[in-house]
Amino acid sequence: MKRMLLLASLVLPVNTASSQSLASPRPVVPWQLLAWMPGEVRCGGTSVAPLALRRPITSIRRGNRYDATDALTYRFRIDANGRTLSIRREEGGAPWSDDVAPSLAASRFEAGAPQADCTIRYTLRAMSPEEAPVGDLISYSLEPQSGELPPDGWARIQSPQASCLTEPRPRPLVAVYPDFDKLPGTPGVKHWTMVAYDQDARGRPIHVRTVEGTGSAALDRAALRAVRKSRFTGGARAGCLFPFSRAPAPLAAPTPPSEDSLRPADSNCPHSGDWATPPTLTYPNGYPRRAIEGWAVVAFDVAPWGELGNLRVLASEPTANFGEQAIHVLRSARKPASATGRSGCVDRVIFKIGYGGLPLGKDPG
Incomplete structure:
Protein backbone atom coordinates (compact mmCIF):
# COMPACT_ATOMS: atom_id res chain seq x y z
CA MET A 1 0.00 0.00 0.00
CA LYS A 2 1.32 3.42 -0.90
CA ARG A 3 2.01 5.78 1.94
CA MET A 4 0.88 9.34 2.45
CA LEU A 5 3.48 12.02 1.93
CA LEU A 6 4.87 14.55 4.30
CA LEU A 7 4.51 18.20 3.29
CA ALA A 8 6.22 20.94 5.28
CA SER A 9 5.95 24.70 4.85
CA LEU A 10 8.99 26.84 5.37
CA VAL A 11 8.66 28.82 8.61
CA LEU A 12 11.53 30.65 10.23
CA PRO A 13 11.95 29.66 13.90
CA VAL A 14 12.13 32.07 16.80
CA ASN A 15 15.70 32.78 17.77
CA THR A 16 16.71 31.01 20.98
CA ALA A 17 19.97 31.12 22.87
CA SER A 18 22.25 28.11 22.59
CA SER A 19 23.50 26.51 25.78
CA GLN A 20 27.22 26.96 26.25
CA SER A 21 29.65 25.42 28.69
CA LEU A 22 32.04 28.06 30.00
CA ALA A 23 34.14 25.40 31.68
CA SER A 24 35.21 23.78 28.43
CA PRO A 25 38.62 24.78 27.07
CA ARG A 26 37.39 24.31 23.51
CA PRO A 27 36.09 27.33 21.56
CA VAL A 28 32.38 27.99 21.95
CA VAL A 29 30.34 28.02 18.75
CA PRO A 30 26.58 28.48 18.34
CA TRP A 31 26.10 25.11 16.66
CA GLN A 32 27.55 22.62 14.19
CA LEU A 33 25.97 20.28 11.68
CA LEU A 34 27.20 16.70 12.18
CA ALA A 35 27.23 14.27 9.27
CA TRP A 36 28.39 10.66 9.06
CA MET A 37 30.29 10.33 5.80
CA PRO A 38 30.51 6.87 4.20
CA GLY A 39 33.88 5.66 2.98
CA GLU A 40 34.99 2.97 0.56
CA VAL A 41 33.17 -0.37 0.42
CA ARG A 42 35.41 -3.44 0.26
CA CYS A 43 34.24 -7.03 -0.08
CA GLY A 44 36.82 -9.72 0.52
CA GLY A 45 39.52 -7.05 0.26
CA THR A 46 38.30 -5.76 -3.15
CA SER A 47 36.77 -2.33 -3.68
CA VAL A 48 33.11 -2.48 -4.72
CA ALA A 49 31.28 0.51 -6.22
CA PRO A 50 27.70 1.06 -4.97
CA LEU A 51 24.78 1.99 -7.17
CA ALA A 52 23.35 4.15 -4.39
CA LEU A 53 25.13 4.58 -1.08
CA ARG A 54 22.69 6.42 1.18
CA ARG A 55 24.06 9.02 3.56
CA PRO A 56 22.84 8.98 7.17
CA ILE A 57 20.70 11.92 8.19
CA THR A 58 22.45 14.84 9.83
CA SER A 59 22.14 16.15 13.38
CA ILE A 60 23.02 19.35 15.22
CA ARG A 61 25.38 19.86 18.16
CA ARG A 62 25.12 23.08 20.14
CA GLY A 63 27.67 24.68 22.44
CA ASN A 64 31.36 23.83 22.40
CA ARG A 65 32.97 23.09 19.07
CA TYR A 66 33.12 19.39 18.31
CA ASP A 67 36.35 18.30 16.65
CA ALA A 68 35.02 15.13 15.10
CA THR A 69 37.28 12.10 15.33
CA ASP A 70 34.64 9.40 15.71
CA ALA A 71 34.45 6.54 13.24
CA GLU A 91 33.80 -1.27 15.93
CA GLY A 92 33.27 2.24 17.13
CA GLY A 93 30.54 3.86 19.11
CA ALA A 94 29.19 7.38 19.13
CA PRO A 95 26.01 9.37 19.67
CA TRP A 96 24.03 10.71 16.72
CA SER A 97 24.45 7.38 14.88
CA ASP A 98 20.92 5.92 14.90
CA ASP A 99 20.62 6.28 11.12
CA VAL A 100 23.97 4.79 10.07
CA ALA A 101 22.88 1.14 9.92
CA PRO A 102 19.43 2.00 8.45
CA SER A 103 21.05 4.13 5.73
CA LEU A 104 23.34 1.22 4.83
CA ALA A 105 20.31 -1.11 4.73
CA ALA A 106 18.69 1.27 2.22
CA SER A 107 21.79 1.33 -0.02
CA ARG A 108 22.02 -0.68 -3.24
CA PHE A 109 24.72 -2.39 -5.31
CA GLU A 110 24.81 -3.98 -8.75
CA ALA A 111 22.86 -7.21 -9.03
CA GLY A 112 24.93 -10.28 -9.78
CA ALA A 113 27.02 -12.67 -7.79
CA PRO A 114 26.55 -12.32 -4.02
CA GLN A 115 29.36 -10.65 -2.10
CA ALA A 116 30.46 -11.64 1.40
CA ASP A 117 32.76 -10.14 4.03
CA CYS A 118 32.02 -6.52 3.05
CA THR A 119 33.06 -3.57 5.20
CA ILE A 120 32.53 0.18 5.23
CA ARG A 121 33.88 2.88 7.53
CA TYR A 122 31.94 6.04 8.41
CA THR A 123 33.68 9.15 9.74
CA LEU A 124 31.90 11.98 11.54
CA ARG A 125 32.24 15.43 9.95
CA ALA A 126 31.43 18.54 12.01
CA MET A 127 30.53 21.61 9.92
CA SER A 128 29.94 25.21 10.91
CA PRO A 129 26.80 26.97 9.60
CA GLU A 130 28.96 28.76 7.05
CA GLU A 131 30.55 25.62 5.58
CA ALA A 132 27.58 23.23 5.71
CA PRO A 133 26.11 22.52 2.24
CA VAL A 134 22.76 24.20 1.69
CA GLY A 135 21.25 20.86 0.66
CA ASP A 136 22.25 19.36 4.02
CA LEU A 137 20.67 22.31 5.85
CA ILE A 138 17.41 21.90 3.93
CA SER A 139 17.40 18.16 4.51
CA TYR A 140 17.90 18.69 8.24
CA SER A 141 15.12 21.30 8.40
CA LEU A 142 12.64 18.79 6.96
CA GLU A 143 13.50 16.19 9.60
CA PRO A 144 15.08 17.94 12.60
CA GLN A 145 16.27 15.20 14.95
CA SER A 146 18.05 17.44 17.47
CA GLY A 147 16.08 20.67 17.59
CA GLU A 148 15.00 23.24 15.05
CA LEU A 149 17.44 24.58 12.49
CA PRO A 150 18.80 27.86 13.92
CA PRO A 151 18.10 31.18 12.17
CA ASP A 152 21.59 31.46 10.66
CA GLY A 153 21.00 28.08 9.05
CA TRP A 154 17.75 29.36 7.56
CA ALA A 155 19.60 32.44 6.34
CA ARG A 156 21.82 30.13 4.26
CA ILE A 157 18.68 28.63 2.71
CA GLN A 158 16.64 31.78 2.22
CA SER A 159 17.99 35.28 2.44
CA PRO A 160 16.42 37.37 5.25
CA GLN A 161 16.15 40.14 2.67
CA ALA A 162 13.70 38.12 0.56
CA SER A 163 10.48 40.13 0.29
CA CYS A 164 8.50 36.92 0.74
CA LEU A 165 9.51 37.13 4.40
CA THR A 166 8.17 40.68 4.86
CA GLU A 167 5.18 40.88 7.19
CA PRO A 168 2.40 40.24 6.59
CA ARG A 169 3.72 37.16 4.87
CA PRO A 170 1.79 35.76 1.91
CA ARG A 171 -0.92 33.25 2.72
CA PRO A 172 -2.23 30.61 0.34
CA LEU A 173 -5.55 31.38 -1.34
CA VAL A 174 -5.44 28.29 -3.54
CA ALA A 175 -3.03 25.62 -2.32
CA VAL A 176 -2.39 22.96 -4.94
CA TYR A 177 -0.51 19.79 -4.05
CA PRO A 178 0.82 16.93 -6.14
CA ASP A 179 -1.09 13.65 -6.17
CA PHE A 180 1.50 12.17 -3.84
CA ASP A 181 0.15 8.62 -3.91
CA LYS A 182 0.85 8.44 -7.66
CA LEU A 183 4.49 9.46 -7.26
CA PRO A 184 6.98 6.58 -7.18
CA GLY A 185 8.62 6.03 -3.84
CA THR A 186 12.06 4.63 -3.14
CA PRO A 187 12.30 1.93 -0.46
CA GLY A 188 14.07 3.30 2.59
CA VAL A 189 14.64 6.78 1.11
CA LYS A 190 12.79 10.02 1.79
CA HIS A 191 12.79 12.25 -1.29
CA TRP A 192 12.39 16.02 -1.07
CA THR A 193 12.52 19.02 -3.36
CA MET A 194 12.77 22.74 -2.57
CA VAL A 195 10.83 24.96 -4.98
CA ALA A 196 11.71 28.64 -5.33
CA TYR A 197 9.41 31.21 -6.91
CA ASP A 198 8.48 34.88 -7.05
CA GLN A 199 4.90 36.09 -7.31
CA ASP A 200 3.28 38.85 -9.33
CA ALA A 201 0.93 41.56 -8.13
CA ARG A 202 -2.03 39.16 -8.36
CA GLY A 203 -0.33 36.55 -6.21
CA ARG A 204 0.48 34.18 -9.07
CA PRO A 205 3.78 32.30 -8.79
CA ILE A 206 6.31 33.20 -11.49
CA HIS A 207 9.90 32.16 -12.17
CA VAL A 208 9.14 28.80 -10.56
CA ARG A 209 12.24 26.61 -10.30
CA THR A 210 13.84 23.78 -8.34
CA VAL A 211 16.78 24.91 -6.20
CA GLU A 212 17.70 21.74 -4.28
CA GLY A 213 16.48 18.19 -3.96
CA THR A 214 17.27 14.51 -3.75
CA GLY A 215 17.00 13.93 -7.48
CA SER A 216 13.48 12.50 -7.77
CA ALA A 217 12.47 13.76 -11.22
CA ALA A 218 8.81 12.81 -10.66
CA LEU A 219 8.60 14.74 -7.38
CA ASP A 220 10.41 17.74 -8.90
CA ARG A 221 7.97 17.92 -11.83
CA ALA A 222 4.89 17.45 -9.66
CA ALA A 223 6.03 20.10 -7.16
CA LEU A 224 6.70 22.67 -9.90
CA ARG A 225 3.24 22.08 -11.40
CA ALA A 226 1.59 22.40 -8.00
CA VAL A 227 3.28 25.70 -7.17
CA ARG A 228 2.44 27.19 -10.58
CA LYS A 229 -1.26 26.47 -9.99
CA SER A 230 -1.29 27.91 -6.46
CA ARG A 231 -2.32 31.46 -5.59
CA PHE A 232 -1.24 33.65 -2.67
CA THR A 233 -2.01 36.93 -0.94
CA GLY A 234 0.53 39.69 -0.56
CA GLY A 235 1.00 41.03 -4.07
CA ALA A 236 4.36 41.12 -5.80
CA ARG A 237 7.04 39.27 -3.82
CA ALA A 238 10.42 37.71 -4.47
CA GLY A 239 12.47 34.94 -2.93
CA CYS A 240 9.68 32.58 -1.89
CA LEU A 241 10.48 28.96 -1.04
CA PHE A 242 8.38 25.89 -0.44
CA PRO A 243 9.55 22.31 0.23
CA PHE A 244 7.75 19.10 -0.64
CA SER A 245 8.77 15.65 0.56
CA ARG A 246 7.76 12.12 -0.29
CA ALA A 247 8.04 9.58 2.51
CA PRO A 248 10.01 6.38 1.89
CA ALA A 249 8.32 3.36 0.41
CA PRO A 250 8.56 0.37 2.76
CA LEU A 251 11.70 -1.70 2.37
CA ALA A 252 10.52 -5.26 2.94
CA ALA A 253 12.66 -7.70 4.88
CA PRO A 254 13.87 -10.89 3.18
CA THR A 255 11.80 -14.00 3.86
CA PRO A 256 12.53 -15.23 7.37
CA PRO A 257 13.31 -18.89 8.10
CA SER A 258 10.73 -21.02 9.87
CA GLU A 259 11.03 -21.52 13.61
CA ASP A 260 11.24 -25.28 13.15
CA SER A 261 14.29 -25.00 10.90
CA LEU A 262 16.22 -23.49 13.84
CA ARG A 263 14.57 -25.35 16.72
CA PRO A 264 16.99 -27.69 18.57
CA ALA A 265 16.24 -31.42 18.37
CA ASP A 266 15.87 -31.73 22.14
CA SER A 267 13.37 -28.86 22.48
CA ASN A 268 10.45 -29.56 24.82
CA CYS A 269 8.76 -26.25 23.99
CA PRO A 270 5.27 -26.72 22.49
CA HIS A 271 4.23 -25.07 19.23
CA SER A 272 1.83 -22.57 20.73
CA GLY A 273 1.36 -18.86 21.16
CA ASP A 274 0.40 -19.02 24.81
CA TRP A 275 1.50 -15.96 26.81
CA ALA A 276 0.67 -15.01 30.37
CA THR A 277 2.07 -11.54 29.62
CA PRO A 278 2.22 -11.01 25.84
CA PRO A 279 5.24 -9.17 24.39
CA THR A 280 4.71 -5.62 23.15
CA LEU A 281 6.34 -4.95 19.82
CA THR A 282 8.50 -1.82 19.63
CA TYR A 283 10.67 -0.90 16.66
CA PRO A 284 14.45 -0.40 16.83
CA ASN A 285 15.43 3.28 16.69
CA GLY A 286 15.86 4.81 13.25
CA TYR A 287 14.11 2.17 11.16
CA PRO A 288 10.51 3.51 11.11
CA ARG A 289 11.94 6.79 9.74
CA ARG A 290 13.09 4.89 6.65
CA ALA A 291 10.19 2.39 6.65
CA ILE A 292 12.62 -0.52 6.87
CA GLU A 293 11.11 -3.86 7.86
CA GLY A 294 12.95 -6.70 9.54
CA TRP A 295 12.74 -9.87 11.57
CA ALA A 296 14.61 -11.87 14.16
CA VAL A 297 14.53 -15.51 15.23
CA VAL A 298 15.14 -15.81 18.97
CA ALA A 299 15.77 -18.87 21.14
CA PHE A 300 14.99 -18.95 24.85
CA ASP A 301 14.15 -21.14 27.82
CA VAL A 302 11.24 -20.70 30.22
CA ALA A 303 11.43 -21.08 33.99
CA PRO A 304 8.64 -22.96 35.82
CA TRP A 305 7.18 -19.63 36.95
CA GLY A 306 7.03 -18.39 33.31
CA GLU A 307 10.03 -16.05 33.14
CA LEU A 308 12.04 -16.16 29.89
CA GLY A 309 15.79 -16.69 30.17
CA ASN A 310 18.85 -17.59 28.13
CA LEU A 311 17.57 -15.40 25.29
CA ARG A 312 19.79 -15.43 22.21
CA VAL A 313 19.45 -14.33 18.60
CA LEU A 314 19.70 -17.17 16.09
CA ALA A 315 19.27 -14.98 13.01
CA SER A 316 18.10 -11.47 12.08
CA GLU A 317 17.81 -9.34 8.94
CA PRO A 318 18.56 -6.89 7.51
CA THR A 319 20.62 -5.71 10.49
CA ALA A 320 21.67 -6.93 13.91
CA ASN A 321 19.54 -4.15 15.45
CA PHE A 322 16.40 -6.20 14.80
CA GLY A 323 17.84 -9.08 16.81
CA GLU A 324 18.81 -6.78 19.66
CA GLN A 325 15.33 -5.24 19.66
CA ALA A 326 13.66 -8.67 19.57
CA ILE A 327 15.52 -9.62 22.75
CA HIS A 328 14.30 -6.39 24.36
CA VAL A 329 10.73 -7.13 23.23
CA LEU A 330 10.74 -10.64 24.71
CA ARG A 331 12.36 -9.79 28.04
CA SER A 332 9.19 -8.21 29.38
CA ALA A 333 6.96 -11.12 28.30
CA ARG A 334 5.96 -14.11 30.43
CA LYS A 335 4.79 -17.62 29.58
CA PRO A 336 2.22 -19.47 31.71
CA ALA A 337 3.64 -21.25 34.74
CA SER A 338 4.36 -24.97 34.36
CA ALA A 339 5.65 -27.81 36.51
CA THR A 340 9.02 -28.20 34.85
CA GLY A 341 9.53 -25.18 32.63
CA ARG A 342 10.56 -25.39 29.00
CA SER A 343 13.81 -25.38 27.04
CA GLY A 344 14.79 -24.93 23.43
CA CYS A 345 11.96 -22.52 22.58
CA VAL A 346 12.30 -20.69 19.26
CA ASP A 347 10.12 -17.84 18.00
CA ARG A 348 10.13 -15.16 15.33
CA VAL A 349 9.59 -11.46 15.86
CA ILE A 350 8.40 -9.71 12.69
CA PHE A 351 8.74 -5.92 12.33
CA LYS A 352 6.38 -4.40 9.75
CA ILE A 353 5.60 -0.88 8.53
CA GLY A 354 1.95 0.01 7.97
CA TYR A 355 0.13 2.75 6.11
CA GLY A 356 1.52 6.19 6.94
CA GLY A 357 4.79 4.79 8.26
CA LEU A 358 3.39 3.50 11.56
CA PRO A 359 5.20 0.43 12.89
CA LEU A 360 3.06 -2.68 12.87
CA GLY A 361 4.17 -6.18 13.54
CA LYS A 362 3.57 -9.78 14.43
CA ASP A 363 4.20 -10.39 18.07
CA PRO A 364 5.77 -13.77 18.77
CA GLY A 365 3.46 -16.68 19.16
Missing part, protein backbone atom coordinates in the same frame (compact mmCIF):
# COMPACT_ATOMS: atom_id res chain seq x y z
CA LEU A 72 32.21 3.50 12.83
CA THR A 73 32.94 0.29 10.91
CA TYR A 74 30.18 -2.00 9.69
CA ARG A 75 30.37 -5.50 8.23
CA PHE A 76 27.70 -6.85 5.89
CA ARG A 77 26.98 -8.96 2.81
CA ILE A 78 25.42 -8.18 -0.56
CA ASP A 79 22.87 -10.60 -2.02
CA ALA A 80 22.34 -11.47 -5.68
CA ASN A 81 19.86 -8.58 -6.05
CA GLY A 82 22.42 -6.04 -4.84
CA ARG A 83 20.84 -5.61 -1.43
CA THR A 84 22.84 -5.09 1.77
CA LEU A 85 22.04 -7.65 4.49
CA SER A 86 23.43 -9.10 7.74
CA ILE A 87 24.60 -5.61 8.73
CA ARG A 88 26.33 -5.31 12.09
CA ARG A 89 28.62 -2.79 13.74
CA GLU A 90 32.18 -4.06 13.96
